[in-house]
Amino acid sequence: MAVVIRLRQEGQKGRPVFRIVAADQRFPKEGRFLEVLGSYDPQKGPKAATVKLDRVNAWISQGAKPSDTVKSLIKHAAAASA
DSSP: OOEEEEEEEEEETTEEEEEEEEEETTSOTTSOOSEEEEEEOTTTOGGGOEEOHHHHHHHHHTTOEEOHHHHHHHHHHHHHHO
């Protein structure tokens, strides 16, 4: 089972809100997931994203691959917490 950390779109039409989730890569993009790792509102920008860095690092240590967008959100969240 290959796990990926990616965005899952939620919210209303025209006002998307995303959750950062760990999911099996075979699951549909808007379907099942293993764990919610944070949230991201593009209206507020990447600095307003909330990320559970300890859980993200735990998944990455187990072999999960973050998407490019999630990598940048993790980078912003790590810089904000430091």
